Amino acid sequence: MAKKEIFKKYIFLAVLAGIIGGVVGAGIEKTYDDLISNKLQSSISVRKDLGKEFNNNVFSEESTVQSIIEKSSPAVISILSRSSHHDMNLPSADNPEFIGSGFIVSNNGLIVTNAHVVNDSDKSYFIVTSGKKMYPIQEIKRFPEDDIAILSINASNLPFIKLGNSDQVKQGQKVIAIGTILGNLQNSATTGIISATNRQITASDPMGTSEATLDNLIQVDASLNPGDSGGPLLNLSGEAIGINFATTEGAQNVGFAIPINNLKTLIEKLNKQ
Structure with missing residues (x-):
């Protein structure tokens, strides 16, 4: 009889433990599900915020570029x-x-x-x-x-472009080039980035009659074309940081600009004469 009572107690305790375990397990599972759900919702929210921020940044940059082209x-x-x-x-x-x-x-x-x-x-x-x-x-x-x-030229009250500081240009920096391409498409604009600085190239004039080696050039991936030579290379503050100079024959999206500080040095010399 005593053995039966002890056996019943074991059965009761086992059933009770099972019930408690089931309840606790269900609670843990619910807590885990809630944790995963909260993290998922948080991740989705972060992605939405990042996407919104990215779109806002793209829109802001496009507006800046459009404004600079219009003003310059x-x-x-x-x-x-x-x-x-x-x-x-x-x-x-x-x-x-x-x-x-x-x-x-x-x-x-x-x-x-x-x-x-x-x-x-x-x-x-x-x-x-x-x-x-x-x-x-x-x-x-x-x-x-x-x-x-x-x-x-003999004129006054003309619009002009401010000169920036070409010593501060960085690789990867966004730039804008404006010029007259193909001989008659006036004020055509293109954008790109600074691919490298301190480049040296040997260039010839369009007729191939003379060559010159130039140092410290700014390399850009903006699509420069014949006729762009002499036009401004602008930063996103609307300042000229270079003078569009040359494209590489046979290569796409490889152009060069003369640092604007070279011009500033020449102007200073002329003003002292």
């Missing part, structure tokens, strides 16, 4: 050339032709471009603004060793 384009000019011995009786083939780009750096008509764009002393040069106004170039100061030319 009036200060970007096209350069035309014509034989200095132009005869008005000659056919239209002797009319001025687009040869490159440039940009205004002061409101009184100081303009910068590449020296190779205006290297022919037997030609006369003109600039055309985005508003289709044409001005003859009054003076050209060429610096072939830097492939920079500083031009002046």
